[in-house]
Amino acid sequence: MRKILGGKRPSGSMVVSVAALVVALGGTSYAAVSIGTKDLKEGAVTSPKIRDGAIRMVDLAPGVRQGTRGPAGADGQDGADAAARWLLVDRSGTIVAQSGGFAIRTAYDLVNNSGAPVPAGALGNVYIDANEDLSDNAITVSVALQNKYDQNADGTVNGRAPLGDANPEFSGEVTATVCGITDIVACAPTGADTRKTFVVSPRLSDGTLTASGADVAGGSGPNTHKRFYVSISGDSSDYVEPTPAVPAVALP
Numbered sequence: 551m552r553k554i555l556g557g558k559r560p561s562g563s564m565v566v567s568v569a570a571l572v573v574a575l576g577g578t579s580y581a582a583v584s585i586g587t588k589d590l591k592e593g594a595v596t597s598p599k600i601r602d603g604a605i606r607m608v609d610l611a612p613g614v615r616q617g618t619r620g621p622a623g624a625d626g627q628d629g630a631d632a633a634a635r636w637l638l639v640d641r642s643g644t645i646v647a648q649s650g651g652f653a654i655r656t657a658y659d660l661v662n663n664s665g666a667p668v669p670a671g672a673l674g675n676v677y678i679d680a681n682e683d684l685s686d687n688a689i690t691v692s693v694a695l696q697n698k699y700d701q702n703a704d705g706t707v708n709g710r711a712p713l714g715d716a717n718p719e720f721s722g723e724v725t726a727t728v729c730g731i732t733d734i735v736a737c738a739p740t741g742a743d744t745r746k747t748f749v750v751s752p753r754l755s756d757g758t759l760t761a762s763g764a765d766v767a768g769g770s771g772p773n774t775h776k777r778f779y780v781s782i783s784g785d786s787s788d789y790v791e792p793t794p795a796v797p798a799v800a801l802p
Contacts, residue, residue: 635782641775650798653679656739671738674759676750684728687784691726694777715755722776723753752776
């Protein structure tokens with residue numbers, strides 16, 4: 551120091567000035583390495599000040615990570631409609647074709663699966679077990695013509711007899727309902743009054759009962775019972791395959 555100052559003792563003011571300079575320089579260095587998030591003003595760090603690629607996904611807030619919702623995609627294809635269950639019953643009271651799972655409980659005065667005579671209150675009707683609860687299903691029935699069997703012995707089976715109600719092979723009435731509807735429908739055969747059974751009531755065109763004729767012992771004349779189709783639509787997810795199974799049968 552003496553050599554630098556030419557052998558003179560530094561003055562007090564010189565010492566103070568040098569000390570102040572050292573402190574000032576040291577303070578600047580300290581500040582440069584100790585700036586934290588609290589030292590930054592809000593909005594001070596803008597996009598131009600961030601190096602490209604320096605921000606990682608983990609540094610972003612959850613809402614920013616999700617990005618902007620894109621446009622909705624195209625609608626998917628509709629699923630296939632559930633196939634309706636169906637059956638065809640002929641004038642003998644038997645099922646001659648079906649999609650599967652149906653069974654006759656009683657039919658006209660010809661069939662009773664219990665082996666007993668058909669109850670009086672069930673005569674003329676056909677009771678069918680569906681093996682599913684029909685509370686959420688629709689029942690549609692229609693008369694099926696039969697032009698190779700003369701149902702009134704007039705020799706005409708082509709549906710062109712000139713008189714009114716003279717073509718029973720082509721005409722008739724038919725109604726249907728699920729059984730077991732409180733205060734509305736009760737089904738007479740034993741065990742039939744449940745929502746798993748439905749009744750079909752075919753009639754002649756004037757509303758009178760059909761007859762088995764000579765098809766039953768002691769009877770006479772032609773069988774006037776109706777052939778009819780039944781279609782069950784709606785939710786059949788509760789269908790339970792009976793034991794033994796009743797398979798689908800195509801029309802012979």
